[in-house]
Amino acid sequence: MSPHYLEIFVIGLALTLLMADAFFPAREKRVIAWIGASGLAIVFGLLFVVDPAALPPDTIAPYYSADPHALFFKGLALIATIFVLLLGCDFMPVLRRGINGADNDRKGGVAESFILPLFACAGMMWMASATDLIFLFLSLELVTISFYVLVASMRRQVGSLEAGVKYLLLGALSTGMLVYGITWVFGATGMTKMSQLAVAVPGMTDNIAALTFGSMLVLAALAFKVGLFPFHSWIPDVYQGAPTPVTAFLAVASKAAAVLVLARFLDPFLNNPEIAAKLIPVLGVISGATLLFGNLGALGQYNFKRLMAYSSIAHAGFLLLGILGRDFTLVSFYLGAYVCMTLAAFFAISIVRRSVGRDDLSAFNGLARRNPALAFTLVVSAASLAGVPLTAGFIGKFGVLMGAVNAGYWPLVAVAVPAAAVGFYYYFKIVRHMFWEKPDDLEPLPVGRLSTTALALLTAGTLVLGFYPRLLERAIQDAPIVPIPAATANTADTP
């Protein structure tokens, strides 16, 4: 089976559910999430049986690649979406109140919170495979526009709308910069296919200024999506205001897909010595500044979602460090670990938010006594986010740092190590709240069966990957980051 059917299947599923939504009784919207999640699980299974060689060579293969990196990131997008749908199921009472207001009789609009993630998931799977800049632009926009709606979906809460407007304005600005950047890359080379760029750009000597300008603009646009300094300013507000499942989705899947695209796009430009001389210092400064801003900004936070926002900025700095180290397998592992630990943290946030009604750190006071198992999972996830040894997060951070050492970026390592150390302080602030702060009430905090299963899986993932990283490493194959089909490699010489 050709890999491009995977996305067609996801889009078909989403469209069918969108139509079916009209006929489902209002109380049964949960079924839509279940059908969506099981459909995605089937697609995830199909990921192991697709045959990349079966891509139609003339019509699809020039725009779409199914190299090992693409397949790995499709898997990440699918897993993240499945967990986000389950999280949404659990979060439904809050979603319903946010969408319909206090007047809880009208039951409209909840199903879209489960269907739009499917469209975004298809977009991210296309992003992972896109090897043509036009196709890349379209798949990125499919993700972004779905997210505009998702972020602002709790329209009875000013916070959600405000987050939606901020995301909309900055996201649209990044779209503008992306198109303008692609335009200049096209103007300088006459190409839009990444495989052709990968062959032609490293040896180019004329039009260097235009190429550098274009690549910087695209870098700026993707920095918005990943959350890199100086384009990180939307992240704290949007993460705090958006519904928790959407925040988790933004933090995990949107970031992962954008990181792969960033690495794919930058690779040819970093191989051209003249452009790399300008690009590498810029990337270094961005990475260092992102690490500092993320970690120092998180110190003073008292809202858990805002804390996770700054933490996600800090992790973006590490991811860029990994891209600079030019060993993408390390970045893939980092993202695999990041998906597990971040999703676990957001599951915990949504459970506490549902029963306590707030997502401040003080809402977690005494959680160790109210629900020891939940507190334990949150300790594991915080430890992994901070990078305590024997967790997946440690292996990810260590790998990326060693990659930077091997590539000789000593000044960056000198920033990254203290930044990681600062991280310990604010992640353990969460632990302190759970174990040593006096709670308002000592009622046991109930957790649904669905969340228990999901949390157990994610925590097990975080721990197992920490003890036995091979499990994930086997899924990541070392391959050229920009796949070059044999056919295009020959024709690229004639522009």
Add this chain to the structure above:
Amino acid sequence: MTLEHYLIAAGILFCTGLFGMIVRRNILVIFMCLELILASATLTLVAFSRFRLTSGLPDIDAQMLVFFVITVAAAEVAVGLAIIVSLYRSTQSVHMEDLHTLKG
């Protein structure tokens, strides 16, 4: 008219849009500035396409991207205006200063 004329015009358009984004405080005006940025990108694309002749014809790849940009911009405006309208219904304002629920 050479390629440079078009590029400079598009560059001015892009800078106007970017400047407006930073300076203006009305969300609707900011949204219009975003359209200026997209318009400058499409103008640049058409110019590059027109001046890069392959066997006497303009390069079609760039013109194809122009159509996609127009379509995506329309989708973005549809979603964006809907969000701005619901913001106005809940806060009675479309000014950036009035967005201060989220702080930390």
